[in-house]
Amino acid sequence: MRHSEGMTSEQTPTATSVLLIDDHELIRTGLARAFERDPSMTVIGQAGSVAQAMAAYNALRPDVVVTDVQLPDGTGLDIVRAIRQHNQTVGLVILTMHSGDDQIFAAMEAGASAFVGKDAPSREVVSAARHSAISPRTFLCSGLAGAMMRRATDDRPRLSEREQEVLALLAEGLGTGALAGKLYMSESTAKTHIAKIYQKLGATNRAQALVTAMRLGLLSSVNP
Amino acid sequence: MRHSEGMTSEQTPTATSVLLIDDHELIRTGLARAFERDPSMTVIGQAGSVAQAMAAYNALRPDVVVTDVQLPDGTGLDIVRAIRQHNQTVGLVILTMHSGDDQIFAAMEAGASAFVGKDAPSREVVSAARHSAISPRTFLCSGLAGAMMRRATDDRPRLSEREQEVLALLAEGLGTGALAGKLYMSESTAKTHIAKIYQKLGATNRAQALVTAMRLGLLSSVNP
DNA sequence: GGGCGGATAGCCCGTTCGGGCTATGCCGAA
DNA sequence: TTCGGCATAGCCCGAACGGGCTATCCGCCC
Numbered sequence: 276m277r278h279s280e281g282m283t284s285e286q287t288p289t290a291t292s293v294l295l296i297d298d299h300e301l302i303r304t305g306l307a308r309a310f311e312r313d314p315s316m317t318v319i320g321q322a323g324s325v326a327q328a329m330a331a332y333n334a335l336r337p338d339v340v341v342t343d344v345q346l347p348d349g350t351g352l353d354i355v356r357a358i359r360q361h362n363q364t365v366g367l368v369i370l371t372m373h374s375g376d377d378q379i380f381a382a383m384e385a386g387a388s389a390f391v392g393k394d395a396p397s398r399e400v401v402s403a404a405r406h407s408a409i410s411p412r413t414f415l416c417s418g419l420a421g422a423m424m425r426r427a428t429d430d431r432p433r434l435s436e437r438e439q440e441v442l443a444l445l446a447e448g449l450g451t452g453a454l455a456g457k458l459y460m461s462e463s464t465a466k467t468h469i470a471k472i473y474q475k476l477g478a479t480n481r482a483q484a485l486v487t488a489m490r491l492g493l494l495s496s497v498n499p
Numbered sequence: 500m501r502h503s504e505g506m507t508s509e510q511t512p513t514a515t516s517v518l519l520i521d522d523h524e525l526i527r528t529g530l531a532r533a534f535e536r537d538p539s540m541t542v543i544g545q546a547g548s549v550a551q552a553m554a555a556y557n558a559l560r561p562d563v564v565v566t567d568v569q570l571p572d573g574t575g576l577d578i579v580r581a582i583r584q585h586n587q588t589v590g591l592v593i594l595t596m597h598s599g600d601d602q603i604f605a606a607m608e609a610g611a612s613a614f615v616g617k618d619a620p621s622r623e624v625v626s627a628a629r630h631s632a633i634s635p636r637t638f639l640c641s642g643l644a645g646a647m648m649r650r651a652t653d654d655r656p657r658l659s660e661r662e663q664e665v666l667a668l669l670a671e672g673l674g675t676g677a678l679a680g681k682l683y684m685s686e687s688t689a690k691t692h693i694a695k696i697y698q699k700l701g702a703t704n705r706a707q708a709l710v711t712a713m714r715l716g717l718l719s720s721v722n723p
Numbered sequence: 724g725g726g727c728g729g730a731t732a733g734c735c736c737g738t739t740c741g742g743g744c745t746a747t748g749c750c751g752a753a
Numbered sequence: 754t755t756c757g758g759c760a761t762a763g764c765c766c767g768a769a770c771g772g773g774c775t776a777t778c779c780g781c782c783c
Contacts, residue, residue, distance in 0.1 A: 402633045409626045448707025482705040483672025687762045
């Protein structure tokens with residue numbers, strides 16, 4: 276293990292131990308610096324590859340592992356999966372450049388505790404690490420809120436009350452007739468509403484309408 | 500403002516100030532107790548309703564507001580929306596009994612910083628509050644990881660490669676013919692695949708299939 | 724008072740769906 | 754080798770869908 280120089284000053288005996296993984300020396304150092312500022316956290320090791328990371332993890336058994344996604348011999352997700360498989364209580368923080376939705380999703384599925392973009396302030400990484408130590412099975416995600424906000428600041432089409440009701444039933448796979456029955460309207464009316472929904476969502480059929488609606492979060496109130 | 504007794508001992512001058520909102524005295528007290536254990540946090544006020552909460556917020560300007568969802572005169576989401584509209588930096592933690600997916604989503608959209616179930620250990624609430632003060636626009640969610648894990652440990656139907664391709668095109672609203680063309684298969688084959696997808700997802704039409712697929716995260720890789 | 728958006732409702736008609744059922748070829752696991 | 758899963762492909766047919774177009778009634782806002 277080459278990268279074990281990250282030993283900072285001795286902290287409180289209960290300090291949370293952290294293992295940093297990134298293939299850039301510079302970033303590791305920057306992170307270590309950030310962690311130094313929090314007396315409750317101690318960086319006990321660093322690694323620059325998946326292989327090194329696994330070795331360091333097994334040797335050091337840190338409370339939290341903070342890892343980049345892209346590494347020379349694999350990805351941070353591999354590390355997360357490997358570690359999570361055997362340890363449900365360690366904090367696993369994914370650090371990444373590209374915070375696409377898929378990545379976030381993949382991180383969750385791999386068993387990460389948190390997902391932080393590299394554009395986030397470093398104190399956020401520290402905070403995420405601390406939180407992940409406390410509750411490793413809570414998912415924390417910087418950037419997600421941003422995506423949501425972009426959505427909430429809204430140029431989304433606004434569906435009327437009735438249209439939302441219709442949409443909700445469409446989502447359950449009901450046919451025009453059944454839907455109309457449930458809402459006490461004629462089939463014609465239902466069709467009109469549906470057509471209006473298509474128009475507002477830029478859809479030409481149920482499939483498109485529902486996918487668009489879900490992507491835009493217009494179906495948030497529905498739970499079968 | 501009746502509920503302003505929550506004044507705990509004086510902390511470090513930079514302690515994070517917290518406003519607790521819940522209509523149950525008992526829960527407020529329990530939370531206050533939990534916060535007392537963290538020297539970096541100070542509960543500076545409590546409230547039992549939306550009206551009280553808004554008054555308390557305006558009077559006290561806390562760093563973090565921790566609120567229940569259900570309140571006698573409205574919901575915690577109303578509070579979050581009202582506050583977030585004018586303040587992008589305050590931490591807004593939603594506390595709830597029922598951590599359904601909709602609720603989580605609604606909380607994000609309202610502008611909450613974190614979402615914590617009442618079944619979570621109280622230290623998690625404190626940790627969430629602390630993190631929300633540091634990065635209010637990061638979304639933190641206990642239970643989401645759990646939901647993801649349930650999903651990852653997977654009794655989800657598994658779609659074959661081809662079926663996923665078909666599903667992706669269905670999501671774009673393509674008809675059977677167009678879809679078949681794009682995948683270089685006959686319309687009959689496309690129909691067979693679609694029928695198989697319906698079968699695996701328990702759907703009887705495109706609408707149901709797509710909604711189910713999205714709910715199960717089977718369309719995560721699609722991003723037009 | 725007139726316009727506008729929403730909810731209601733109807734009709735026509737060509738297109739598409741969805742279900743059922745069969746069949747072949749391929750591959751890998753049992 | 755046989756069985757199962759997958760991909761391919763075809764046929765039939767009734768039901769549902771989607772588009773277009775018109776129309777009335779209500780409430781709200783200017």
